[in-house]
Amino acid sequence: MPRRSLAFRLQLGFTLLVSAFLVVPVCMSITAGLTANYMQGVKSGLTLRWVQEVWRLYRETIFLSLAIAGSCLAANLILGVPAAYALARRPGRLTRLIEEALVLPVAIPGLATALALILTYGVYRPFRTSWTFILVGHVLFTLPFMVRSVVAVLASIDLRTLEESARSFGASFWQRFAGVVLPNCRGGILAGSLMVITLSIGEFNMTWMLHTPLTRTLPVGLADSYASMRREIGSAYTIVFFCRSVPLLVAMQMLARPRRQAGAHRPVESAP
Amino acid sequence: MKEQDRSYLILFVVPVLVFFTAFFLLPMARLVSIGASGPGGAATYVASLTAPRHLRALGSSLALSVVVTATTLVIAGVAGVFLQRHAFTGRSVLVAMLTFPLAFPGVVVGFMVIMLAGRQGLIGEVWQLATGSKLVFAYSMAGLFTGYLYFSIPRVILTIMAAAEKLDASLEEAARSLGAGPWAVLRDVLIPGLRPALVSAGAICFATSMGAFGTAFTLATEIEVLPMTIYTEFTLRANIAVAAALSIILGVITWAGLAVARTAAGSTVAAAA
Numbered sequence: 323m324p325r326r327s328l329a330f331r332l333q334l335g336f337t338l339l340v341s342a343f344l345v346v347p348v349c350m351s352i353t354a355g356l357t358a359n360y361m362q363g364v365k366s367g368l369t370l371r372w373v374q375e376v377w378r379l380y381r382e383t384i385f386l387s388l389a390i391a392g393s394c395l396a397a398n399l400i401l402g403v404p405a406a407y408a409l410a411r412r413p414g415r416l417t418r419l420i421e422e423a424l425v426l427p428v429a430i431p432g433l434a435t436a437l438a439l440i441l442t443y444g445v446y447r448p449f450r451t452s453w454t455f456i457l458v459g460h461v462l463f464t465l466p467f468m469v470r471s472v473v474a475v476l477a478s479i480d481l482r483t484l485e486e487s488a489r490s491f492g493a494s495f496w497q498r499f500a501g502v503v504l505p506n507c508r509g510g511i512l513a514g515s516l517m518v519i520t521l522s523i524g525e526f527n528m529t530w531m532l533h534t535p536l537t538r539t540l541p542v543g544l545a546d547s548y549a550s551m552r553r554e555i556g557s558a559y560t561i562v563f564f565c566r567s568v569p570l571l572v573a574m575q576m577l578a579r580p581r582r583q584a585g586a587h588r589p590v591e592s593a594p
Numbered sequence: 595m596k597e598q599d600r601s602y603l604i605l606f607v608v609p610v611l612v613f614f615t616a617f618f619l620l621p622m623a624r625l626v627s628i629g630a631s632g633p634g635g636a637a638t639y640v641a642s643l644t645a646p647r648h649l650r651a652l653g654s655s656l657a658l659s660v661v662v663t664a665t666t667l668v669i670a671g672v673a674g675v676f677l678q679r680h681a682f683t684g685r686s687v688l689v690a691m692l693t694f695p696l697a698f699p700g701v702v703v704g705f706m707v708i709m710l711a712g713r714q715g716l717i718g719e720v721w722q723l724a725t726g727s728k729l730v731f732a733y734s735m736a737g738l739f740t741g742y743l744y745f746s747i748p749r750v751i752l753t754i755m756a757a758a759e760k761l762d763a764s765l766e767e768a769a770r771s772l773g774a775g776p777w778a779v780l781r782d783v784l785i786p787g788l789r790p791a792l793v794s795a796g797a798i799c800f801a802t803s804m805g806a807f808g809t810a811f812t813l814a815t816e817i818e819v820l821p822m823t824i825y826t827e828f829t830l831r832a833n834i835a836v837a838a839a840l841s842i843i844l845g846v847i848t849w850a851g852l853a854v855a856r857t858a859a860g861s862t863v864a865a866a867a
Binding site: 333336338341343344345346347348350354400401404405409412423432458495521524525545549553560567570575 | 598599602603604606607609610611613614617618619620621622624625628669672673676677680682688690691692693694695696697698699700701702704705706707708709710714716743744747748776801804805806807808811812814821824825828834837838841842844845848849852
């Protein structure tokens, strides 16, 4: 069947072109970050000098990003998971309204949310200048992803029957929550957690407005290095960012694969 | 016993509601009221939008987002359906490559555009070899378009692939065996089948493009998009009422885009701006 194989080859070529568009600049920036002199190209030799320079200049941004991502995850687990359970237990108009409202910080540009936070709480200097100010923004932005991930899993299992049988054995509310509900939505919590960390580490639109010179996150540092440092340093810094996000993405894909087969998975959306 | 459960469940939701009210609803209400605190009161909304500079920024944002959405849907539609319908060696590597940029912040996407089309960019170098003249478009509207395509393609491809997986391939076979050509299959089977996914992915793509800030910030183009205007009004001109009014307008546009698409597609849609 020569006709079909031509169509196949054309589509394959097109798809390869698209992936080249996405991957070639990544490879270029990795090379540029390891090259002694970007203007002269790779023949000027490979070096780790620029990566060391990034470590010296921007080390704190990496630590702060990790601290914020960790705290953001903790806040999501404490606030989001119980709320998701409550929302899944009582489907109704009010529940839908709450779910819709929680998505608003994702539907509205981060710039607007950041502006609103600054105009309302900016006068409280100790809060404004601490990293918790950024944390608040990140929690707002990531909560819907955790809540939806857990609600989706809870909706796909027969929660009522499970809980009824546990109750008939005399299990209290807390025993049921810890012994039946949490183990059953482990997958959703894990997927949501990976999403929350990935989004928090990469968030820029909101963070750029919320940060202060002493509370700079990784993407804020990146923007600074692109604007004011030589090309090699910006590239080396980008390598550091790739190293942070690759393991998260791999874990997310591994997690998504078996669940997609079960038909319970919705493609995830994240922030550019 | 059920009644007791109820009070526990309320206890579970209250912390989120308190947090959300304190840090989102109240600040948003404040933003709306500050937007109306300009010299003209509530008319600040109209005035800030009809200022020629802002109107131009809104126009470029809308035009850019619409064109990016349409182009992304075509590119991701072709590649996504192809990847879902064919099994070949290296397919999973290709999928991984296409979804790798999913978690890039806008600033990194801007840097990728500089790598491609900036001074000493790849495209410029190749162009110089071929024609002898320089080509640098990273800092123009074309550069913004390239960057927005870059961050839109991975997320739309994922949605299309998930939808194509649920689409029954035997429908296409049946149409083909009944004598339908490839274009007829595309028009009468594939596109109608993928319609909900196309609508919701398109809405997310549009809303994300409208709200995207990092890419334009890194490229620092002379063409202003609305988020850049809000940023400069707030930080450089200290025009707080105008910045507030414009961000409310921008928020309403992205939210409305998503709401319309959700009613059309019949599923819940969320965008990341």
